[in-house]
Amino acid sequence: MQSLTNRSKVVVKKEMTFSERIYLPAILGGLRITLKHLFKKKATIQYPEVKREMAGIYRGQHVLKRDENGAERCTACGLCAVACPAEAITMTAAERSKGDEKLYREEKYAKVYEINMLRCIFCGLCEEACPKEAIFLTDRIVPTDFKRGEFIYGKDKLVEGVNNRVDVSIRQTTSVAEFKQVPNLQHNRLSN
Amino acid sequence: MPKVTIDGQMIEVPDGTTILQAARMIGGPIVPPAMCYYSSLKTSGGYCRTCIVKVSKGSEKDPRPMPKPVASCRTTVMDGMEVQNITSPEVVEARKGVVEFLLLNHPLDCPICDQAGECHLQDLAYEHGLSKTRYEFERRTFEKIDIGEKIKLHMTRCILCYRCVKVADQVTNKRVHGVMNRGDVAEISTYIQHAVDNDFSGNMIDVCPVGALTDRTFRFQSRIWNVNPMDAHRDCKTCSGKVTLWMKGNDVARVSARKDKYGEVIDWICNDCRFEKKDAHDWQMDGPTNIERHSVISQNHYSLKEPAHKPLLNTLYTAPADRQLNSNN
Numbered sequence: 001m002q003s004l005t006n007r008s009k010v011v012v013k014k015e016m017t018f019s020e021r022i023y024l025p026a027i028l029g030g031l032r033i034t035l036k037h038l039f040k041k042k043a044t045i046q047y048p049e050v051k052r053e054m055a056g057i058y059r060g061q062h063v064l065k066r067d068e069n070g071a072e073r074c075t076a077c078g079l080c081a082v083a084c085p086a087e088a089i090t091m092t093a094a095e096r097s098k099g100d101e102k103l104y105r106e107e108k109y110a111k112v113y114e115i116n117m118l119r120c121i122f123c124g125l126c127e128e129a130c131p132k133e134a135i136f137l138t139d140r141i142v143p144t145d146f147k148r149g150e151f152i153y154g155k156d157k158l159v160e161g162v163n164n165r166v167d168v169s170i171r172q173t174t175s176v177a178e179f180k181q182v183p184n185l186q187h188n189r190l191s192n
Numbered sequence: 193m194p195k196v197t198i199d200g201q202m203i204e205v206p207d208g209t210t211i212l213q214a215a216r217m218i219g220g221p222i223v224p225p226a227m228c229y230y231s232s233l234k235t236s237g238g239y240c241r242t243c244i245v246k247v248s249k250g251s252e253k254d255p256r257p258m259p260k261p262v263a264s265c266r267t268t269v270m271d272g273m274e275v276q277n278i279t280s281p282e283v284v285e286a287r288k289g290v291v292e293f294l295l296l297n298h299p300l301d302c303p304i305c306d307q308a309g310e311c312h313l314q315d316l317a318y319e320h321g322l323s324k325t326r327y328e329f330e331r332r333t334f335e336k337i338d339i340g341e342k343i344k345l346h347m348t349r350c351i352l353c354y355r356c357v358k359v360a361d362q363v364t365n366k367r368v369h370g371v372m373n374r375g376d377v378a379e380i381s382t383y384i385q386h387a388v389d390n391d392f393s394g395n396m397i398d399v400c401p402v403g404a405l406t407d408r409t410f411r412f413q414s415r416i417w418n419v420n421p422m423d424a425h426r427d428c429k430t431c432s433g434k435v436t437l438w439m440k441g442n443d444v445a446r447v448s449a450r451k452d453k454y455g456e457v458i459d460w461i462c463n464d465c466r467f468e469k470k471d472a473h474d475w476q477m478d479g480p481t482n483i484e485r486h487s488v489i490s491q492n493h494y495s496l497k498e499p500a501h502k503p504l505l506n507t508l509y510t511a512p513a514d515r516q517l518n519s520n521n
Contacts (some may be wrong), residue, residue, distance in 0.1 A: 024318070031276050075303050075304050076412075077302075077303030077304065077308070078415035078417070078418060079303070079416070080420075081418075082417055083413075093412045093413075093414075094412060095411065095412050106301075106303075106304055107301075107304055108304045108412050131302075131303050145338060
């Protein structure tokens with residue numbers, strides 16, 4: 001049969017020498033390697049008791065930020081959802097009612113905000129699209145579960161606690177940090 | 193029949209045609225943007241100055257150029273006139289300045305605003321504007337007002353184009369709102385929150401180039417790119433009944449009038465069609481609305497936007513002026 005390429009080799013089955021036939025040198029060589037590894041530093045760690053140090057910009061589980069007064073920053077503009085290549089984000093907007101100014105920063109807020117963690121590819125485009133600095137990816141790992149439904153994270157799992165803030169300052173670009181220092185910009189003020 | 197040359201393209205137009213209309217007859221990228229001019233509303237235009245062009249040759253008889261950029265929506269063409277729009281760096285620079293002026297008091301609340309995605313000011317700012325403002329003072333703010341049950345007025349977002357006032361004057365039979373005060377404190381207002389409830393008052397929402405007048409029945413319901421526009425019609429006694437339905441799944445999220453490629457309403461629709469008929473069974477579907485491919489509205493929609501039966505060759509090879517007429521029917 002004619003070969004498609006010229007790279008085929010003829011395989012030769014060589015006759016083994018005496019030392020190869022008794023196999024002992026090969027077995028001893030293998031044991032030596034195994035013994036060497038017993039005294040080496042371990043490559044694995046005992047997760048979850050021990051956790052590896054993460055890069056600050058690791059893209060893990062999302063957080064929905066609150067502002068310094070504890071109001072939710074997200075205004076349900078839908079830009080994260082439209083930027084999401086995996087279409088993992090869905091939301092329903094609602095109008096803020098009077099008296100809720102402490103809860104929601106803007107006139108409109110996300111009544112429902114869901115991220116399907118099975119769909120999410122952790123690309124970080126949502127965080128890049130967000131005009132309100134509301135969504136950030138963090139260095140937390142999304143835990144495993146037994147049911148698929150548990151991976152649809154609602155606001156209960158995504159919004160940070162008022163007294164349990166998630167620090168994302170390392171993820172903010174310097175230009176954003178400078179922008180936030182300008183007090184008379186509407187972005188940096190609470191709306192009524 | 194005067195002949196006019198706009199950015200090197202000559203066209204013969206009827207007497208009394210404005211430069212903007214002549215440019216629209218040619219079509220393409222040389223058409224100046226317009227925020228206040230509305231072809232179907234008489235005496236509209238002349239407020240916003242976004243359509244300014246340079247007249248480099250006044251006419252055949254008097255070839256002197258006009259000293260300053262002119263508003264193309266209000267300047268009629270003369271025989272032999274030569275106009276520069278995008279080919280003149282002066283005009284592009286001046287228009288950039290106009291956009292900056294329009295944005296002086298305009299709030300940066302696009303993430304909240306229902307108009308975002310179909311907002312002419314947003315498009316204009318994106319195309320010409322600066323990414324930073326040089327304005328250092330407080331922006332003017334107003335309280336939000338409900339004018340009637342169905343319309344919300346965000347005066348803060350208004351650019352005072354007067355289109356809604358002209359709709360109320362020319363399309364409805366009684367105007368109950370207008371522009372109060374002057375200059376920086378001018379605002380659209382009614383007689384002490386008088387409800388605007390005329391049969392055709394809802395068209396104010398469609399003519400508003402920004403998000404100052406929005407549909408209360410659609411308020412915060414959905415972003416515009418998450419709803420699917422479908423052309424539909426019904427037999428209506430008061431209006432033509434030809435509308436665009438903005439569908440969310442099988443539900444009608446919003447009803448609006450059909451618009452041409454300049455974002456202008458083709459047929460006015462009545463409030464009954466706009467606000468009351470929110471059931472898909474009220475309507476006969478005509479097929480998906482044609483949305484420009486690069487518009488954010490066609491984001492995440494996988495269906496074929498161009499109707500498959502439309503003869504593509506005809507659309508490609510019709511004269512530009514005819515094409516404009518075709519797109520209106």
